[in-house]
Every structure is written in C-alpha cells, then in structure tokens.
Amino acid sequence: xxxxxxxxxxxxxxxxxxxxxxxxxxxxxxxxxxxxxxxxxxxxxxxxxxxxxxxxxxxxxxxxxxxxxxxxxxxxxxxxxxxxxxxxxxxxxxxxxxxxxxxxxxxxx
Amino acid sequence: xxxxxxxxxxxxxxxxxxxxxxxxxxxxxxxxxxxxxxxxxxxxxxxxxxxxxxxxxxxxxxxxxxxxxxxxxxxxxxxxxxxxxxxxxxxxxxxxxxxxxxxxxxxxxxxxxxxx
Numbered sequence: 098x099x100x101x102x103x104x105x106x107x108x109x110x111x112x113x114x115x116x117x118x119x120x121x122x123x124x125x126x127x128x129x130x131x132x133x134x135x136x137x138x139x140x141x142x143x144x145x146x147x148x149x150x151x152x153x154x155x156x157x158x159x160x161x162x163x164x165x166x167x168x169x170x171x172x173x174x175x176x177x178x179x180x181x182x183x184x185x186x187x188x189x190x191x192x193x194x195x196x197x198x199x200x201x202x203x204x205x206x
Numbered sequence: 207x208x209x210x211x212x213x214x215x216x217x218x219x220x221x222x223x224x225x226x227x228x229x230x231x232x233x234x235x236x237x238x239x240x241x242x243x244x245x246x247x248x249x250x251x252x253x254x255x256x257x258x259x260x261x262x263x264x265x266x267x268x269x270x271x272x273x274x275x276x277x278x279x280x281x282x283x284x285x286x287x288x289x290x291x292x293x294x295x296x297x298x299x300x301x302x303x304x305x306x307x308x309x310x311x312x313x314x315x316x317x318x319x320x321x322x
Contacts, residue, residue, distance in 0.1 A: 194251070
C-alpha cells in the first residue's frame, strides 16, 4: 500500500538549533516526493521536491531509498520557520498526491 | 495571476443543508483536486479531475459530488451536510506530464466549513 508516515505531530526547538522532520514512505516503484509547508492560516506551498535537489530557505531533503525516507533538515532553525510541514508522495496517475499527517514545527526564541 | 481561488473562505451550515464550494485556477492547468484537511490526518483527496470533462473519486468521496465546469473551474458540492464534514477544504491544480515532467500541485487558500 502507498503510504506516507510523519511520526512526529509536533517538533519544538529553539532558534539556532538543528531541525530534522522525519518522513517515511511506502511505495512500490520509483518514488517522487515533496515537502509542502503551510504557515499559519495560509495556503500550502511547495517547499522542496526531491528530483530538483534544491535548498529552499535553508532546508534540504535527501531521498534514501534503502530506508524509504525523505527527511527534511535545516542546520539552524529560525522563528519564521514555525509552520506545519507535510511530506507528500506522488502516487502516479494524474499527479495524485498522498500526504502524511503533518508535523508542526515550533521554533522558540 | 491569482493562482487558485476558492470561495467562500468561511461557511457555517446546519446539518442537512447543501452547499457548493467553488474553485477556479488561472494557470491553464489540466488537473484539479479537492482535499479535506483534518487535524492529525493531513490532507486527504476527495475527488480529482484529470482534465476538463472527467472526474474521479479519491480517498474519501462519500457525501460529496464534483463538477468540472470548464478547464478553469472545479466545484465541490455537499448535498446534505453532516457534522463529520466539518473540515478545511483545499482545492489544488497541476499540469501533469508537462515539459518538465510531473508538476507539483498549487493550492488555494482553503475554505473553513463548520457543520452544526
């Protein structure tokens, strides 16, 4: 079954601390994964997609097929990073996405 | 460009009432989607439309109907609202199979729907 698991509902860190938001997936085939971010009461925005291998707002994510993971990392968290983060898996066919439950990142001063 | 526009932004209904949520996109995307967002469950796909004139069920279609009115517009209808349908509803669009391969979805601002 195709599935995305984000094991942490809430991740609370202090400003300047490293951040790692976990994402594991289940998919038979070559996965295509995304991270979306939703700031307070705003629309979801694409943060990263694994095929582009970009670093957006200091965040990076590497696909690890052996561990079936796509963890989101940032070396030094900022208060403006506080948001809801969703990992999503392209499920094939018309760009349908399967979302994880989301992790709320709270960065404290 | 406005991107994906949803109306209304907020709505309160009584159980049994009907309502249509509107969505329009100005990016000339072929595919459109409706999701519901519930705490602890992420976003779940209700219906999607791969192209104008086609619609298909997603993960949680029961209690909903959709209409792809034209390439720009994709509406979601609740025929007889139930408290379990209290949620935030997001519309999205994308252009799968474009020149850069599968494209990410672009989302609207959402509609907060409360059913009493």
